[in-house]
Amino acid sequence: MNMKTKANLYLILITAFWGLTFPISHRVIQYISPSLFVFLRFGLAAMCLLPMVFYYRSDKRVVYAGIILGLLNSGTFLFQTIGLEYIDPARSAFITGMSVLFVPFLLPFFKLGFPKPIDILCGIICLLGLYILTGANMHQLNMGDFITMACALCVAMTISFVQWVTHYIKSYGILNFYQVLFTVPVAGIGAFHHAGWSNVWHPVVLFGLVFCVIFATVMALHIQLKYQQYTTATMVALIFVLEPVFASIYSVLLGDTALRLSLVIGGAVIIFSLALPTLVSKHLS
Numbered sequence: 001m002n003m004k005t006k007a008n009l010y011l012i013l014i015t016a017f018w019g020l021t022f023p024i025s026h027r028v029i030q031y032i033s034p035s036l037f038v039f040l041r042f043g044l045a046a047m048c049l050l051p052m053v054f055y056y057r058s059d060k061r062v063v064y065a066g067i068i069l070g071l072l073n074s075g076t077f078l079f080q081t082i083g084l085e086y087i088d089p090a091r092s093a094f095i096t097g098m099s100v101l102f103v104p105f106l107l108p109f110f111k112l113g114f115p116k117p118i119d120i121l122c123g124i125i126c127l128l129g130l131y132i133l134t135g136a137n138m139h140q141l142n143m144g145d146f147i148t149m150a151c152a153l154c155v156a157m158t159i160s161f162v163q164w165v166t167h168y169i170k171s172y173g174i175l176n177f178y179q180v181l182f183t184v185p186v187a188g189i190g191a192f193h194h195a196g197w198s199n200v201w202h203p204v205v206l207f208g209l210v211f212c213v214i215f216a217t218v219m220a221l222h223i224q225l226k227y228q229q230y231t232t233a234t235m236v237a238l239i240f241v242l243e244p245v246f247a248s249i250y251s252v253l254l255g256d257t258a259l260r261l262s263l264v265i266g267g268a269v270i271i272f273s274l275a276l277p278t279l280v281s282k283h284l285s
Helices: 003-028 034-050 060-083 090-095 099-110 117-134 142-163 174-183 203-230 231-240 242-253 261-284
Strands: none
Touching: 003 034, 003 203, 003 231, 003 242, 034 060, 034 174, 034 203, 060 090, 060 142, 060 174, 090 117, 090 142, 099 117, 099 142, 099 231, 117 231, 117 242, 117 261, 142 203, 142 231, 174 203, 174 231, 231 242, 231 261
């Protein structure tokens, strides 16, 4: 197995982790507020990664890169949360998925090459699959759509920045610590103004925190920093659109929703968009 295939499989794995956070978070926020949950998730993740400060030497480049990633992560959460006050989750998921179209056009700004026609085509096909999957109603655009578009841009910039910076910084553990640490302040906005602290020790909340801290944050972000550089930024953007696919599958398995034809068709179209670059490459060779 070559490194590119291995990297893609690892990225699919962490996307599966992130997909599972949807039904888990849905259960957790029955007991504590979303802002408190996000604050605890990143705060505890930063504590788990704190030993990295003592075991690895950090320099200004790592700190600055961590600040940038932390701000981008914060923007993703903040803009998506605010956007959800104006639009429904399906519409939010679809607009956030537009990051798959932004990434190819951000490549030149990070000296990662120029967008190829196949990248744009795969992005359009992937977005079509996401539209079928979510059944997003895109009539009557409002402020929430544009705010969520900012979230999509943050996602695209995060992917592009990680692709660029990991060619120069190899201290993934300490970089992961700083990006999580600098996500905490914005993630904690509102955490101390909502009820729910008394329910933090509820088994459902504890399970949700353990999974989201260890698997969906500490492990997932470390894997992304370590392996994303071995594939392309456009492929990463396509893979990350699998997140709502996994979320829908888990919701069906857990009995939260019924299996819908749109899930099967939309998921198949998204998977096809992932396979298309490889199929085209083999055909041309």
